[in-house]
Amino acid sequence: MKRSLGLFVLLISVCGVLCQEGAGVAGVTTAATAASYSCDPATCQLPNCLCASKTPPNGFSPADTPQFVTLTFDDSIQTSLYQTARKMLDVTNPNGCPALGTWFVSMQYTDFSLVQQWYSAGNEVADHTFSHVGTPSAQEIASCRTALNTYGGIPNGKIQGFRAPFLNYTKDTLAELKKQNFLYDSSASAVSDDAYWPYTLDHGMANDCWTGICGAGQIQLPGLWEVPMYAVLDNGSIPQLMDVYIAGTPEDVSQWSTSSFDRHYNGGRQPFGIYVHPTHLTAYPGLPDPAPKLEGLISFVKSIAKRPDVWIVTNQQLLQWMKNPVKASELGKQDYMKCQQPVIVKEICNGLDDDNNHVIDDNLLNNCNFGTTTFKTCFNCPSTAPTLESPAPVSSSQNGTEGFRYPLPLDCDTKWWDPISNLCLCTSTECQYKDTAVPVNKNTTTSSISANGKDQEKSDASRSLPWVGAVAAVVMSTMLL
Numbered sequence: 001m002k003r004s005l006g007l008f009v010l011l012i013s014v015c016g017v018l019c020q021e022g023a024g025v026a027g028v029t030t031a032a033t034a035a036s037y038s039c040d041p042a043t044c045q046l047p048n049c050l051c052a053s054k055t056p057p058n059g060f061s062p063a064d065t066p067q068f069v070t071l072t073f074d075d076s077i078q079t080s081l082y083q084t085a086r087k088m089l090d091v092t093n094p095n096g097c098p099a100l101g102t103w104f105v106s107m108q109y110t111d112f113s114l115v116q117q118w119y120s121a122g123n124e125v126a127d128h129t130f131s132h133v134g135t136p137s138a139q140e141i142a143s144c145r146t147a148l149n150t151y152g153g154i155p156n157g158k159i160q161g162f163r164a165p166f167l168n169y170t171k172d173t174l175a176e177l178k179k180q181n182f183l184y185d186s187s188a189s190a191v192s193d194d195a196y197w198p199y200t201l202d203h204g205m206a207n208d209c210w211t212g213i214c215g216a217g218q219i220q221l222p223g224l225w226e227v228p229m230y231a232v233l234d235n236g237s238i239p240q241l242m243d244v245y246i247a248g249t250p251e252d253v254s255q256w257s258t259s260s261f262d263r264h265y266n267g268g269r270q271p272f273g274i275y276v277h278p279t280h281l282t283a284y285p286g287l288p289d290p291a292p293k294l295e296g297l298i299s300f301v302k303s304i305a306k307r308p309d310v311w312i313v314t315n316q317q318l319l320q321w322m323k324n325p326v327k328a329s330e331l332g333k334q335d336y337m338k339c340q341q342p343v344i345v346k347e348i349c350n351g352l353d354d355d356n357n358h359v360i361d362d363n364l365l366n367n368c369n370f371g372t373t374t375f376k377t378c379f380n381c382p383s384t385a386p387t388l389e390s391p392a393p394v395s396s397s398q399n400g401t402e403g404f405r406y407p408l409p410l411d412c413d414t415k416w417w418d419p420i421s422n423l424c425l426c427t428s429t430e431c432q433y434k435d436t437a438v439p440v441n442k443n444t445t446t447s448s449i450s451a452n453g454k455d456q457e458k459s460d461a462s463r464s465l466p467w468v469g470a471v472a473a474v475v476m477s478t479m480l481l
């Protein structure tokens with residue numbers, strides 16, 4: 001695996017790194033731009049407003065504060081990638097519940113039955129645009145959500161997070177997220193001076209200030225959270241953000257990651273993140289075996305999971321805590337940290353192995369096949385391949401005909417929904433759910449997504465930022481696999 005760095009140093013300097021969908025970080029925070037973020041904690045208060053800060057919310061001491069760790073996965077969900085992600089999460093939290101992760105899903109190559117399985121296991125499904133494009137249009141964001149809802153059965157209101165492909169976002173992207181009622185963005189990078197806890201954008205951005213995005217009056221998006229992505233510093237103190245394991249040997253990566261983790265753990269307990277493209281950790285014929293990198297990563301996850309007060313959570317769980325912080329000793333009792341699964345005596349198509357025969361949704365999945373686009377789903381196949389313009393075309397079977405699947409209604413969560421019997425099997429108040437998100441649907445058709453399996457990141461170059469010309473220094477790089 002070879003890096004090829006193309007450097008465009010415009011004026012001063014520094015940024016460092018490799019950016020393969022933001023592998024590295026443009027880590028220039030000038031005094032002028034950093035100073036332009038201003039937020040008054042006296043007026044910006046939880047649960048809906050929080051200023052960027054490196055110390056825990058509510059004035060908690062670090063010792064009382066949980067050390068959150070987020071594992072995030074980007075791009076399509078396919079069987080082999082899903083298995084890679086599951087291996088990384090094979091640890092438990094202090095309350096005995098499984099560690100959970102967040103998947104930022106793009107639609108090309110995605111198998112929607114696995115989207116549902118990921119969600120039903122307690123993990124988070126988030127939006128990564130329909131076509132995997134940077135500086136995405138409103139339609140890219142909305143169509144992704146529509147497809148995840150229609151074929152993955154994820155309630156619209158549970159799709160709360162967004163990450164821009166190549167981490168390439170603008171203030172318009174953030175404004176669009178607010179407009180479409182997302183809870184958070186997680187596209188911004190944080191190095192050390194700006195390793196803030198998640199914060200709301202009521203008073204603007206405090207990360208990626210080198211781009212000029214933090215200036216007064218740039219952004220004012222009340223209640224929209226930014227969950228910064230925290231970089232790991234390598235031997236040369238160069239910040240590495242995504243797929244850190246690509247930048248060194250497993251031993252190196254483990255050492256960098258451990259010392260960066262310690263800076264959080266022994267410092268302000270800011271969340272620590274591990275951001276991966278599972279495709280790089282999954283074996284493909286003819287490519288170098290990534291197993292040593294994956295093993296290294298798994299043992300790093302295990303080593304930090306053993307430390308006291310370390311919780312591996314989804315971004316949504318993290319934000320639940322942010323809005324209403326409780327001491328580490330109380331965290332395990334919070335509803336959002338519990339892990340009760342439905343007990344349903346017969347197998348229904350809900351992403352779970354209800355009858356405990358070790359096969360999820362056995363014989364219940366529909367196979368939707370459009371040549372280059374194929375996926376499985378518990379719901380109706382569309383009559384044509386979903387596209388950006390028409391992410392949920394008319395279904396191939398109609399209500400009243402054999403094999404019809406009932407879409408997820410607004411008053412049932414996926415795990416409890418039987419799309420064949422048209423029944424919500426939740427009978428207690430604990431599992432009741434009411435989706436209040438406004439679904440966004442688009443109708444029209446044009447070209448279809450194509451799919452044949454792997455290496456969808458081939459075209460991922462660096463984060464190419466539109467405002468780059470105005471910036472002190474940037475290293476743009478490409479690292480192709």
Ligand SMILES: [Zn+2]
Pocket residue numbers: 021074075106128132165166
């Ligand atoms: Zn991506």
